Amino acid sequence: MEKLITYNEIHRLRKEGFSNSAIAKKLKISRNRVIEYGKMTPDEFYLFAISLQSRGKKLDPFREKILEWLKEHPDLSGAQVFDWLEEKLEFSSVSEGTVRNYVNELRESYHIPKVISEREFSAVPELPMGQQIQVDFGQTKVPKLDGTYIRLYFIGFILAHSRYKYVEWLDRPFRANDLIRMHENAFHYFEGMSKNTSV
DSSP: HHHHHHHHHHHHHHHTTOHHHHHHHHHHSOOOHHHOOOOOOOOHHHHHHHHHHOOOTGGGGGGGHHHHHHHHHHHHHHHHHHHHHHHHHHOOOOHHHHHHHHHHHHHHHHHHOOOOOOOOOOOOOOTTTSSEEEEEEEEEEEOOOOEEEEEEEEEEEETTOOOOEEOOOOESSSOOOHHHHHHHHHHHHHTTSSSEOOO
């Protein structure tokens, strides 16, 4: 019933001229969910809703644990939940996309909107050589030869004094073991460790 209300609200707001992002914000659901429901006809949505009721999901045994994580950390992303399932519960039988969809459904069902953490920026004081490495993360979309795009994720290490840089890239979100390996690679590249590391 709740999904039906959401489906009807999405189509009502679309007719009133609201964008997918605006609808997602109003209904406190993901933009992907708005797009997914927005493409369905009433008959398609009915079959979809029936299929959800009649099938179990691989992540159902971890439902309570995932809910616990989301309630404690409202800014948790689907990618982070995917990592925690692998690292904390040693479960890796589903794709990251499946986890992301499951997380979005739990957020919608239990009214747990994703909290966007605002980053605070401040000037870093000039430090002597060897005192500090700054670490930052980012992502970008780059074109492929077939005209489609791929999202790439990167981590950058910068020596605070000399601004000497080291960067690594991945075609998926970082996991904890990636970050450990990349830190070790950066220290090897710089031929040593600084006294401090700031993120």
